[in-house]
Amino acid sequence: xxxxxxxxxxxxxxxxxxxxxxxxxxxxxxxxxxxxxxxxxxxxxxxxxxxxxxxxxxxxxxxxxxxxxxxxxxxxxxxxxxxxxxxxxxxxxxxxxxxxxxxxxxxxxxxxxxxxxxxxxxxxxxxxxxxxxxxxxxxxxxxxxxxxxxxxxxxxxxxxxxxxxxxxxxxxxxxxxxxxxxxxxxxxxxxxxxxxxxxxxxxxxxxxxxxxxxxxxxxxxxxxxxxxxxxxxxxxxxxxxxxxxxxxxxxxxxxxxxxxxxxxxxxxxxxxxxxxxxxxxxxxxxxxxxxxxxxxxxxxxxxxxxxxxxxxxxxxxxxxxxxxxxxxxxxxxxxxxxxxxxxxxxxxxxxxxxxxxxxxxxxxxxxxxxxxxxxxxxxxxxxxxxxxxxxxxxxxxxxxxxxxxxxxxxxxxxxxxxxxxxxxxxxxxxxxxxxxx
Amino acid sequence: xxxxxxxxxxxxxxxxxxxxxxxxxxxxxxxxxxxxxxxxxxxxxxxxxxxxxxxxxxxxxxxxxxxxxxxxxxxxxxxxxxxxxxxxxxxxxxxxxxxxxxxxxxxxxxxxxxxxxxxxxxxxxxxxxxxxxxxxxxxxxx
Numbered sequence: 001x002x003x004x005x006x007x008x009x010x011x012x013x014x015x016x017x018x019x020x021x022x023x024x025x026x027x028x029x030x031x032x033x034x035x036x037x038x039x040x041x042x043x044x045x046x047x048x049x050x051x052x053x054x055x056x057x058x059x060x061x062x063x064x065x066x067x068x069x070x071x072x073x074x075x076x077x078x079x080x081x082x083x084x085x086x087x088x089x090x091x092x093x094x095x096x097x098x099x100x101x102x103x104x105x106x107x108x109x110x111x112x113x114x115x116x117x118x119x120x121x122x123x124x125x126x127x128x129x130x131x132x133x134x135x136x137x138x139x140x141x142x143x144x145x146x147x148x149x150x151x152x153x154x155x156x157x158x159x160x161x162x163x164x165x166x167x168x169x170x171x172x173x174x175x176x177x178x179x180x181x182x183x184x185x186x187x188x189x190x191x192x193x194x195x196x197x198x199x200x201x202x203x204x205x206x207x208x209x210x211x212x213x214x215x216x217x218x219x220x221x222x223x224x225x226x227x228x229x230x231x232x233x234x235x236x237x238x239x240x241x242x243x244x245x246x247x248x249x250x251x252x253x254x255x256x257x258x259x260x261x262x263x264x265x266x267x268x269x270x271x272x273x274x275x276x277x278x279x280x281x282x283x284x285x286x287x288x289x290x291x292x293x294x295x296x297x298x299x300x301x302x303x304x305x306x307x308x309x310x311x312x313x314x315x316x317x318x319x320x321x322x323x324x325x326x327x328x329x330x331x332x333x334x335x336x337x338x339x340x341x342x343x344x345x346x347x348x349x350x351x352x353x354x355x356x357x358x359x360x361x362x363x364x365x366x367x368x369x370x371x372x373x374x375x376x377x378x379x380x381x382x383x384x385x386x387x388x389x390x391x392x393x394x395x396x397x398x399x400x401x402x403x404x405x406x407x408x409x410x411x412x413x414x415x416x417x418x419x420x421x422x423x424x425x426x427x428x429x430x431x432x433x434x435x436x437x
Numbered sequence: 438x439x440x441x442x443x444x445x446x447x448x449x450x451x452x453x454x455x456x457x458x459x460x461x462x463x464x465x466x467x468x469x470x471x472x473x474x475x476x477x478x479x480x481x482x483x484x485x486x487x488x489x490x491x492x493x494x495x496x497x498x499x500x501x502x503x504x505x506x507x508x509x510x511x512x513x514x515x516x517x518x519x520x521x522x523x524x525x526x527x528x529x530x531x532x533x534x535x536x537x538x539x540x541x542x543x544x545x546x547x548x549x550x551x552x553x554x555x556x557x558x559x560x561x562x563x564x565x566x567x568x569x570x571x572x573x574x575x576x577x578x579x
Contacts, residue, residue, distance in 0.1 A: 385444035385506035385551070386535075387474065387481060412478050415446045415502035 006318070008123035008155070009116070012264045013319050020263045020320060025058045027292035028267065034298050038082045040075055041300075061267055061290060066276065066301045072102040072243070080297055081105050088296050092242050093141050104242050105296040111150065113293050117248030117262060118151020122181070124253050124260075124317075125211050125236045129156030132177050132208075136184040136192070137216070138164045143246025144216050148183045151248060157181075164188055167195040174207050183213040183238070183247075186223055187426035190359040193230045204232035213238045215247060217426060218329040218345050222352030226359065237326055243302055244289055250324060258311035258323030265293050268322050269301070270310055273331055281310040286331060287324070305330040335365060335429065337372050342405045344428045350400050351378050356393055360419045362427070363409075367434040374409035376401065379416045438559050439507035440572045441489035442549065445482040446502040449475060457482065460499035466492045469575055470540040470549060483538070485510070485549060487576055506551070509558060510570040513546045523548060526565045532558050542575075 007013040015023065032052035035041040045051065048065045055063065071080070077093075078085060083105075090106040106114070127133065133152040139145030139161065152159040160177060162170055164184070170192060173179060184192070189212060196203060203209055212231060214224070215238030227235045239259050240247030249266065250259035261268050267290040272279050279285035287304045307328040314320055329343040336342075344363060351361050358379035366373050378397070384390060394411050402408045420427070447453040454473075461468065471484035486492050489505065496503040513519040520539065527534060537550035547570060552558040562569055 380446060380502065383444060383446040383502035383504040385442070385481065385483070385504055387476075390479075390481075391476070413446075414448055414479070417500045417502075418448065 008120040013120065013124075013321070015264070015320060017313060017320050021058050023264055024267055024292060027264075028055060028058070028061065028290065031290070031292055031294070031298045031300070034082050034295065035300060038080060040071070040080050041082070058267070061269070061301070062278070064290075064300050066288070066303055067299050068303050069102060069243075069305075072104075073100040076100040077103040078105070080299075082298060083107060083296050090146075092143050092246065094242060102243070104245075106245070107295045110245065110294050110296050113265070114147060114245040114248055115150040115154040117245070117265060118147055119154040120262070121238065121248060121251035122152060122155050122157070122213070124251060124319075125213070125234070126254065127152075127155060127157060127181055127211060131157045131180040131211075132160065133157040133181045133183070134160040134162050134170070134173060134177070134179040136162050136164055136170055136182055136188060142216075143240060143242045144183070144185075147240065147246035147248060148213070167192055168199070171196055171199060171201055174209065175201070178208045180208050181211040181213065182209065183215075185217045185426065186214040186219040186227060186235075187217060187359070187421075189214060189227050189231065189235070191421055193227075203230070209233050211236065213251075215239060218327050218333065218343075220345050220349040220352060221326065222349050223359070226352055239324075239327065241304060241306075243299060243304075244291060245294070249289070253315060253317040253319060255315060255317055257315070258325055260315070260319050260321045261289075261324055263321045266291060268324070270308065270324075273307075279309075281312075284309045284328065287327075305332050307331055333429070335363075335374075335431070337365065337374055338407060340406050342374075346404050347376060347401060347409075348428070350404050351376070351397070353400070354393070354397065356381055357397075358416050360416075360421065360426075362419050363429045365429070365431045365433050367432075372433055374407070375412055376409045377412045377414050377419060379419055380413050381416065383415065438509070438562060438569050439555065440485065440510045440570070440575070441493075442506050442508045442551075443482075443484050443486065443489055443493060443496070444504045444506050445484070445496065446479060447473075447482050448479050449477070454482070456499070457496065457501055460496050460501060461486065461492060464492065464495035466495065469542070470538065470547070472538040474536070483536075485575065489572070507555065508549050508551045509555075509562070510575070511548045511550075511562070512568040512570050513548060515541060515544055515546050519546060520548060523567060526561050526567070527552065527558060530557055530561045532561065547575075 044065050087107050088105040089108050092104045094102045135148045137144035149161055210233050212235040214235050224235050236252040238247050239250035250261040252259050269288040270279050270285040271288050273286040287306045287308050289302050290300050291298045308324045311323040311325050313322050329345050334341050351357055358381045361378040364375045397411045467487040469485045473480045473482045493503055493505050513523055533553040535551040539548045
């Protein structure tokens with residue numbers, strides 16, 4: 001395969017590290033000029049005592065102030081726009097369950113670049129204009145819908161905006177349209193597989209599927225492997241966040257060894273969430289992103305709350321864009337139970353190692369007699385006539401969870417199909433603890 | 438020599454048992470004998486019924502977590518001490534009985550049990566001349 005067919009944007013994708021950094025500095029300077037059109041940024045720069053001209057090298061990015069979700073809330077709805085509203089053509093908004101919603105604006109050029117990023121990712125995992133792409137993701141405000149739609153169309157695929165839910169219809173589309181690729185949240189892929197099983201549909205035998213794009217929910221390597229085994233195809237991890245545009249920010253290449261974050265579009269930093277100082281490669285920290293190509297709402301050093309680490313900056317696939325480990329979850333997802341920090345993904349990782357267990361689980365935190373407790377409910381893959389086996393299974397799950405999270409949760413085995421199935425992002429944690437003053 | 442038993446995983450909360458029973462009722466399946474063993478969180482509902490294969494399919498269609506398992510069914514006289522006599526032969530052969538339940542059918546006692554060594558148990562049944570009951574026998578008696 002020559003380079004022309006291997007890469008969607010051969011020049012940018014195969015830049016050397018020097019090439020990437022040169023482009024980044026150039027684009028960072030342009031972005032700073034763009035930011036200066038906005039009152040919020042002008043004030044923020046004045047408070048920090050810096051001017052765009054102070055940024056002379058790429059490492060000078062550390063002189064810039066951070067941006068947070070709170071900034072987006074405080075300036076809701078249009079306070080961080082760097083272009084007049086009439087130049088904007090799209091708006092996405094978060095739900096705002098914990099305060100003011102956040103608004104992200106896009107110019108036509110922003111949308112074009114976003115589509116290019118998504119198309120690059122899909123091309124990278126082998127999709128071509130002959131493919132049929134079914135987007136089984138929520139649409140509307142959720143950027144996984146329109147983001148993948150425009151990206152798949154940009155690549156030139158026949159794109160089916162199936163949206164999430166109605167699994168029987170999804171399966172009919174997959175068969176009738178000869179769908180070769182699906183994008184969905186991982187919990188919905190497992191749901192789709194369960195319905196396929198009920199309907200006697202074997203994805204290997206009865207479909208033309210070859211690629212899955214999964215993202216928007218933190219998921220473990222074990223969960224991915226399960227999905228690949230179930231569906232008989234490769235499943236690639238996609239990272240996106242609406243603040244950056246949506247999906248397209250980072251994606252796994254066929255090596256499946258970390259996600260390439262596109263450094264011609266973003267400056268990637270990993271910092272200690274407490275000290276905000278950079279952490280060395282390989283150490284876990286908070287992902288901080290600076291947009292380099294956005295017109296309507298550039299974001300400088302945006303604190304994503306996602307925890308990850310740098311795996312490397314080169315790759316056998318020929319792309320020298322930074323490789324980051326799968327997200328450990330958002331720092332907001334972290335549960336603190338009896339002083340121990342726990343991520344849902346740690347629990348999932350253990351559960352998925354048991355072939356006796358199905359894919360669905362629910363973590364509930366409660367306060368009983370002033371003690372905080374965790375209950376892990378998990379569905380059994382197969383019913384059994386053997387009590388001793390069930391009890392041994394419970395014990396073994398409890399033991400392995402304790403090794404991972406350092407405290408012993410209650411483990412409750414439940415029948416398959418008992419736990420609520422979500423067609424959007426799965427709800428994995430319910431916190432019913434009393435809040436102390 | 439064994440018969441089919443349905444083993445159903447049910448959680449300890451109201452509404453789970455009736456869901457199973459209703460599914461059987463709608464499929465016109467007759468329950469011949471049943472037992473529920475429980476722990477704090479869940480139970481296994483074991484039952485012998487008419488047409489177990491169809492019952493299993495119907496339950497699966499109703500989203501019930503059900504498995505088919507093989508158990509022994511032995512007919513004994515309805516007299517004191519007969520259960521002891523029957524179990525003694527297995528015990529002497531070193532076979533463990535995992536669980537057992539019994540019921541009366543047309544004046545005969547029926548013992549339903551599972552062992553840790555079905556092959557050896559079959560030999561014991563033949564050697565001791567114990568009367569094994571088939572699914573057809575049960576269906577005819579109901």
